[in-house]
Amino acid sequence: MNACPDMVRCPLLQDFLSYAPEQGKETQRRYCERRYSSCARYMVLRELGPVHTPPDILPDDTARAKQILARLLEPPAPQVRV
Ligand code: SF4
Secondary structure, eight states: OOOOTTTTTOHHHHHHHHHOHHHHHHHIIIIITSOGGGOHHHHHHHHHOGGGSOTTOOTTOHHHHHHHHHHHHSOOOOOOOO
């Protein structure tokens, strides 16, 4: 599998590499270079774009990604008139 298409500009990865290099390298190894489609951050980014991607969502936070996607992609509930 190819590397994540967002790797060069991903603010989370760049912050990790600058301020927590070991965590950054581990994230790169584990997600960005191999399994980016399983990165929670990438899941949200791919579906909703950068505006709706929280800056602090971590690659292993799939539960949060699913919540965000369900909330923003779910069709609005039908309105009931009384
Ligand atoms: S895999 Fe996730 S953490 Fe890595 S560059 Fe892509 S969006 Fe950022």
